Amino acid sequence: MTRRLRLGVNIDHVATIRNARGGPHPDPVRAARLAAAAGADGITAHLREDRRHITDADIDRLMGQIDLPLNLEMAATEEMLSIALAHRPHAACIVPEKREERTTEGGLDAAGQFAALLPFVARLADAGVRVSLFIEPSEQQVEAALRLGAPVVEFHTGRYAHAEGGDQAAELRRIVDSAALAAKNGIEPHAGHGLTFDNVVPVAAIPQLAELNIGHFLVGEAIFTGLDASVRRMRALMDEAR
Ligand SMILES: CC(=O)[C@@H](O)[C@H](O)COP(=O)(O)O
Ligand SMILES: NCC(=O)COP(=O)(O)O
Numbered sequence: 001m002t003r004r005l006r007l008g009v010n011i012d013h014v015a016t017i018r019n020a021r022g023g024p025h026p027d028p029v030r031a032a033r034l035a036a037a038a039g040a041d042g043i044t045a046h047l048r049e050d051r052r053h054i055t056d057a058d059i060d061r062l063m064g065q066i067d068l069p070l071n072l073e074m075a076a077t078e079e080m081l082s083i084a085l086a087h088r089p090h091a092a093c094i095v096p097e098k099r100e101e102r103t104t105e106g107g108l109d110a111a112g113q114f115a116a117l118l119p120f121v122a123r124l125a126d127a128g129v130r131v132s133l134f135i136e137p138s139e140q141q142v143e144a145a146l147r148l149g150a151p152v153v154e155f156h157t158g159r160y161a162h163a164e165g166g167d168q169a170a171e172l173r174r175i176v177d178s179a180a181l182a183a184k185n186g187i188e189p190h191a192g193h194g195l196t197f198d199n200v201v202p203v204a205a206i207p208q209l210a211e212l213n214i215g216h217f218l219v220g221e222a223i224f225t226g227l228d229a230s231v232r233r234m235r236a237l238m239d240e241a242r
Contacts, residue, residue, distance in 0.1 A: 005204055005238050006041035008071050008192070009231060010215025015053035017219075028054065029061045031219075031227055036068050038231035042090070044192075044213045046073035047083065050099055056083065063087050071213065073134070076113070076120050085127050092124050093132040093154055093213075103216075104193060107136035107156040110144035121148050132190065137178035146185050153182050154190040154213065157203060161194030172202050183208035197221070197237060204241035212238065 014028040032043045043066055045054045062070050069090030074080035075097035084092045094117070096108045110117060110133050117133075124131045132152035135141035136159075145153045155178055160171035175191060182189040191203055192213035204212065214234060221230035 003210070005209060005242060006211040007039065007231070007235055007238060008042040008044040008190075008211055008213040009035035009040040009218060010044040010046070010073075010192075010213055011035065011219070012044075012046050012053040013216050013219040015055070015058060019053060028058055029065055032062060032066045032068070034227045035218075035231050036066065038228045039235040040068060040231055042069045042071055042211070042213075044071040044073060044093075044215065046095065046104075047080065049075055049077065049079070049097060059083065059087060059089075063089065071132070076108075076117060081120060081123060084124060084129060088127055088129055091130040091132055091152065093134050093152075094120070095134040104134070104156070104158070106158070107141060108134050109141075110135050110148060110150075111140050114144055114148065117148055121150055125149065125151075137174040139178070139181060142178055142181045142185070142187065145182070145187060150187065152188045152190060154192055154211075155179065156193050157191050157195055158193040160203070161196070161199055168199075175203060176206055179206050179208040197233060200234065200237050201241045204238040207242075 011028040011031045014026050014031040018026050047054050047059055071091040071093055072084055072089040073093045073095050076094050094108055095104055121131050131150050132154050133145045133150045134154045137155040155175050163171045179189040188210050189208050190211040191209055195214045196217040218230045
């Protein structure tokens with residue numbers, strides 16, 4: 001029996017729908033409250049540099065009105081650092097960001113950007129923010145996270161989510177091996193991106209993983225079943241996997 005796997009619900013895409021019309025509805029903070037009532041252990045929100053979904057005002061309200069820990073996803077920029085230092089969320093997950101991308105296409109190159117990330121991670125940690133690095137599941141990136149002193153890594157599961165057959169098994173193996181390596185070195189491994197009811201179980205079964213962050217699928221599914229039902233079903237699948 002392994003420990004309960006935490007579910008962080010990413011509410012970015014409630015804001016995407018809201019922003020399509022520019023008004024206040026649907027409200028991502030209301031979605032965060034519903035997710036909490038349905039069994040989420042945390043809320044994740046990605047304040048993108050172009051503010052295409054979550055906005056600064058959303059972060060203010062999530063910090064002020066939601067009791068669950070906030071995992072603030074952010075690019076490694078001075079602007080985002082000062083926002084994170086002003087709010088001091090429970091966790092800050094540093095993600096790579098390209099203005100023109102449709103979604104976060106891969107993991108942060110923690111090894112290649114080591115020198116730039118070192119003071120960045122230190123400033124967040126000094127402020128009491130739990131730093132997470134959103135990396136590819138690879139030995140090189142886990143080792144870089146270790147040298148950077150990050151207490152948490154989140155493995156980008158997008159390649160796993162989009163692969164099929166033997167390729168998907170190989171991608172799963174990378175996550176399994178990287179989670180074991182991280183845990184062995186005292187880093188808490190998380191995972192997320194592109195997870196769905198159909199692909200979550202093998203990832204949730206990886207015993208070292210402590211948290212999954214899931215958003216786009218849950219919000220999409222909520223259109224058909226409601227957010228409460230979609231979060232509860234994901235929670236149940238994660239529990240069954242353990
Ligand atoms: C880093 C990550 O995986 C999430 O923030 C996700 O990317 C949110 O959706 P978008 O990529 O569409 O911003
Ligand atoms: N860090 C991954 C995340 O927060 C959610 O990604 P997705 O489920 O929206 O693809």
